[in-house]
Amino acid sequence: MSEFVTREQFIPYNVPDITELEINEVVETLKSGWLAKGPRTIAFEKAFAEYVGSRHAVAMNSCTAALHVALLTQDIGAGDEVITTPMTFASSASTIVHTGATPVFADIDYRTGCIDPDAIEKKITSRTKAIVPVHYSGQVCDLDRIYELADKHGLFVSEDAAHALWSRYQGRLIGNGLRGTASYSFYATKNLCTGEGGMLATDNDKIAERARILTSHGMSQNAWNRYAKGGKWRYDIVEPGYKYNMFDLQAALGLKQLERMEEMQQKRLKIAARFQESFGKLDAIEIPQVPEYGLHCWHLYIIRIVPELLDIDRDEFITELNERNVGTSVHFIPVHLMSAYQKQFGYREGDFPNTEKHFERIISLPLYPTLSDEQVGYIIDAVTDLVEKHHK
Ligand SMILES: Cc1ncc(COP(=O)(O)O)c(C=O)c1O
Known part of the structure; x- marks a missing residue:
């Protein structure tokens, strides 16, 4: 490689891809007079x-x-156990705690970073009620094996698809042919973003009906429409629920982002392919391995450094990338290493060897549709230069 020259401008880890299409729809919504949950x-x-x-x-x-x-x-509530992965964001576990149930972690498959079905099986007890598999980074979990376990033990499956809109398992989009539920995130960094936002998908009528009620304070159906002409002012609270609903300004963004989903994804795929090809040549970098059953939506592009081949560790690698004006992140600090989970549930360092090995090595690189070819090339050069400079 010719001598590496640090660029002047910082490449942020993430920038949302928002166009005039989304902006106009938000403005139209503001002008429409209906800002809360509505049409x-x-x-x-x-x-x-x-x-x-x-x-x-x-x-x-x-x-x-x-x-x-x-x-x-x-x-699901007190006395129940729900199995999930420690290699996730806090919510996959905290929402289990919020129901009163106990989060039980099962180690990951080092290949994909997703929960390992063999590890799940070992954690199933008579108290286990559900599994929350996380389609980590946009890789898909080994769903056939997970549903096999669920069927055998009568467990509910709540797929955490926060990263996995567009990902496919055996050729089917995550969310297609669901037997439990899939939960998606539209947080600012996600492949489809509404700033903040989420969606619960299900094929089950009863789950959908109860979910609608729970997200709107426990109000009887269609309460959002009570201010419209002909709307009914009288409502019942059928169970104490939550204020969890989306509102129309978010949905305005979501509708237009969804229209642009394929266009945005194609850009992600092109960038990911360039990264895979370039980093695949570096022996001190492990690139994501996509199993034959999956199609990766590349929400996150995560490399693993091979510390045995380098004279710096992951943290120093990140610092040096930052000095070269490349923003990065780490997904995730394992949840079982968080003090709250250690105090409340007794988890300790060493409990999940694959997760911890993975964590010590990972770096999330910038990958979003608005990255220019030049920026992508620069990120590749910066990583390559660091590997060459620090190779033992
Ligand atoms: C794996 C995973 N699950 C759940 C969430 C929660 O998503 P939200 O921020 O929309 O609540 C996130 C957030 O990034 C996540 O990464």
Whole structure:
């Protein structure tokens, strides 16, 4: 490689891809006089369900809300156990705690970073009620094996699809052919973003109905429409619920982002292919391995450094990338290493060797549709230069 020259401008880790299309729809919504949950939220739910191929989609203010509600629809609570992965964001586990149940972690498959079905099996007890598999980074979990375990032990499956809109398992979009639920995130960094927002998809009528009620304070159906002409002012609270609904300004963004989903994804795929090709040549970098059953939506592009071949560790690698004006992140600090989970549930360092080995090595690089060819080339050069400079 010719001598590396640090560029002047910093490449942020993430920049949302928002165009005039989304901006105009938000402005139209502001002018429409209906800002809360209303026609655009309903339209977004419908369009989203059609897109993923689920019977229902219930829009919420976050994926965290959707994950919580998914478990509540099954009456999961105190005394129950729910199995999830420690290699995830806090919400996959905290929503289990919020129901009163105990989060039980199972180690990852080092290949994909997703929960390992063999590890799940070892954690199933008579108290286990559900599994929350996380389609980590956009890789898909080994769903056939997970549903096999669920069937054998009568467990509910709440897929955490926060990263996995567009990902496919055996050729089918995550959310298509669901037997439990899938929860998606539209947080600012996600492949489809509404700033904050989430969606619960299901094919089950009862789950969808209960989820709608739980997200709107426990109000009887269609309460959002009570201010419209002909709307009914009288409502009942059928169970104490939550204020978890999406509203129309978010849905305005979501509707237009969904229209642009394929265009945005194609850009992601092109960038990911360039990264895979270039980093695949570096022996001190492990690139993501996509199993034969999956199609990766590249929400996150995560490399693993091979510390044995370098004279710096992951943290120093990140610092040096930052000095070269490349923003990065780490997904995730394992949840079992968080003090709250150690104090409340007794987890310790060393409990999940694959997760911890993975964590010590990972770096998330910038990958978003608005990255220019020049920026992508620069990121590749910066990583390559660091590997060459620090190779033992
Ligand atoms: C794996 C995973 N699950 C759940 C969530 C929660 O999503 P939200 O921020 O929409 O609540 C996130 C957030 O990034 C996540 O990464």
